[in-house]
Amino acid sequence: xxPISRRTLVLGGLAAAGVGALPAAAQSSVITATAAVxxxxxxxxxxGEPDANSVVLWTRLAPAPTNADGQGGMAxxxxxxxxxVSTSDTFSTLVASGTVTAKYAAAHSVHAIAGGLNPDSxxxxxxxxxxxxxxxxRTRTTPAIGAAGRNLVMAFTxxxxxEEGYFTVYRRMAEENPGVVLHLGDYIYEYxxxxxxxxxxxxxxxxxxxxxxxxxAQYKTDPDLQAAHAVAPWIVxxxxxxxxxxxxGTVRENNTPALTAAQWTARRxxxxxxxxxxxxxxxxxxxxxxxIQLYRRLRWGSLxxxxxxxTRQYRNDQACGDGWQLCSDADLANRSLPGNPQESWLLDGLxxxxxxxxxxxxxxxxxxxxxxxxxxxxxxxxxxxSRARIQQGWVDRAVRNPVVLTGDVHRAWANDLKADYNNAxxxxxxxELVTSSVTSSGDGDGATTVPDxxxxxxxxxxxxxxxxxRATVSPTEMRADFRxxxxxxxxxxxxxxxxxxxxxxxxxxxxxx
Numbered sequence: 377x378x379p380i381s382r383r384t385l386v387l388g389g390l391a392a393a394g395v396g397a398l399p400a401a402a403q404s405s406v407i408t409a410t411a412a413v414x415x416x417x418x419x420x421x422x423x424g425e426p427d428a429n430s431v432v433l434w435t436r437l438a439p440a441p442t443n444a445d446g447q448g449g450m451a452x453x454x455x456x457x458x459x460x461v462s463t464s465d466t467f468s469t470l471v472a473s474g475t476v477t478a479k480y481a482a483a484h485s486v487h488a489i490a491g492g493l494n495p496d497s498x499x500x501x502x503x504x505x506x507x508x509x510x511x512x513x514r515t516r517t518t519p520a521i522g523a524a525g526r527n528l529v530m531a532f533t534x535x536x537x538x539e540e541g542y543f544t545v546y547r548r549m550a551e552e553n554p555g556v557v558l559h560l561g562d563y564i565y566e567y568x569x570x571x572x573x574x575x576x577x578x579x580x581x582x583x584x585x586x587x588x589x590x591x592x593a594q595y596k597t598d599p600d601l602q603a604a605h606a607v608a609p610w611i612v613x614x615x616x617x618x619x620x621x622x623x624x625g626t627v628r629e630n631n632t633p634a635l636t637a638a639q640w641t642a643r644r645x646x647x648x649x650x651x652x653x654x655x656x657x658x659x660x661x662x663x664x665x666x667x668i669q670l671y672r673r674l675r676w677g678s679l680x681x682x683x684x685x686x687t688r689q690y691r692n693d694q695a696c697g698d699g700w701q702l703c704s705d706a707d708l709a710n711r712s713l714p715g716n717p718q719e720s721w722l723l724d725g726l727x728x729x730x731x732x733x734x735x736x737x738x739x740x741x742x743x744x745x746x747x748x749x750x751x752x753x754x755x756x757x758x759x760x761x762s763r764a765r766i767q768q769g770w771v772d773r774a775v776r777n778p779v780v781l782t783g784d785v786h787r788a789w790a791n792d793l794k795a796d797y798n799n800a801x802x803x804x805x806x807x808e809l810v811t812s813s814v815t816s817s818g819d820g821d822g823a824t825t826v827p828d829x830x831x832x833x834x835x836x837x838x839x840x841x842x843x844x845x846r847a848t849v850s851p852t853e854m855r856a857d858f859r860x861x862x863x864x865x866x867x868x869x870x871x872x873x874x875x876x877x878x879x880x881x882x883x884x885x886x887x888x889x
Contacts, residue, residue, distance in 0.1 A: 424656025446589030519677025534783025535813030541864025560783030561615025690715025
C-alpha cells in the first residue's frame, strides 16, 4: 500500500485537504456554510469492510462530541453529506462520489458504500457537510476473486481502555502503513471513571443509548485513534465491554448496576445500535432490536479468507459461575461458545478452501491453558467440546493454514494448536496469535516468561507490554512481528519488535525468526 503523504498525515491527526471542486451532482446537495455552523468532523473518518470493488466510508457529524445527550451538538434534523474517492490525495480526479443522509435517529453517522472501484487498489476519500471538508483518509480494495494480489500487511490489536493509558499503539499502527487493520474487541469500556488514572471517562457506567454514543465519541476524539482509522480499512468485531463485562448471550455477569430484565434488554439493544453507528460496517450488520449480525466472511482474493466471529451474543453461560475453575461442565457437549449455528457456518466456510490462509478473527483465548486453579471459563477452555468440534472440523476438511487471531487478555501470546491437548506430542494442526492491548492493564511489567508452560508446552511466547501484531501475509508464509510500546501511561513511546515468528504455508505451527 502506498505510503500516506506527510501532507495528509500530521502529528495532530489527519489534515483536511483543500475543498477542491465537487462534482455538479454533489455541489447541489451541499448545505450552505454559515459562521454559525461549527466544524462537524470532530470524530474523524474511517473506512472498512473492503471487497474487490467497494469499501464502506464512515463518519459521524459531531461538532460538540461529548455532549451528554449523545447527539454531539447536532440539531434534530437530517443532514446531507457528500463523499468523494480519488486515486490522489489532492482529489484532482474523482473515481467515485455521492451524497448520503446523516440521520438524527442514527446520531448523524454515515455509512457510504463507495462502489465501482478497481481490485487491489489504493484510494483516498473525504466528506463534505455543512460547508466543511473532513480530514482525508486512505483505503484500499481487496484483490479480485482468484487473484493473490500484493502481499498483505495487516495490523491487529484489541482492548483500548481510555482511562488506562494513551492510545500510542494506534499511532504506531498507523505508521506501519498497513493494508488492513483488525480490531478484535473491547473498542470501548463501559465503566464509570476511576480516580488516579491517566485519563477519565465522562459520566457514570454507560447503560442508555445516549451514554454509549457519548462514550464512543470520547474515544474517537483521540487523534491517535483517528490516525489509525484514516490510514487503512478496518475489519472489526466486538467483545464484551462494548456491552457489559463478561456477558454471555442474554445472561449478565452480575446485576451491577441493578437492572430489570427489560432494562438489560434495552441496554444490549442500545449497545448494539451504538456499535453499528460508530463502526465502518456494511448495512448487513445494522442492528435489529436486541441483536446484531456480526459474524461474517471477507475474502482477500485467493490469498486469505477472514472468518470474523461473534463469541458473545450466542454463547452459553460460562460454566461453574465463570472465573478460573476446575470445572467438568466445561466438557459438556451441548455447550457452545459461538453457538451451534455459528459453529456450522464457520466449518462450512473453512471447508470451501476459498483462500490460501483461513484467518479466524475472534476474541478470547483459544488454545488450552490450564494452571493449578483450573482454566478460564470465559475462554474456549470453558467450552472445550465446542473447541474440539471446530478443530476436528478443520482437520476433517483438510484446511491447510488455519490461523486464529485473538484479543481480550491484554498480553501477547503465540501458541501452537494441538489435535489433542492431553498429549504434548500430538500433531500441531493450527496456530494462534494473541495480540496485547492498546492500553488495558496499563504499562505492564515487561515479563516474558511463558506462564504455565510446563503444563501447556504449546504456548510458545508471552509478553506483558501493550502493543499490536504486524503480520505480513504472502502465498508462501505469514510472518508475525509482535510489537509493543514501553509505556502507555506517558504519551508517545516508540514501538519495538520483541519477537517474530513465521508460519509456513501447509505447515501449521510457529517457527521463531
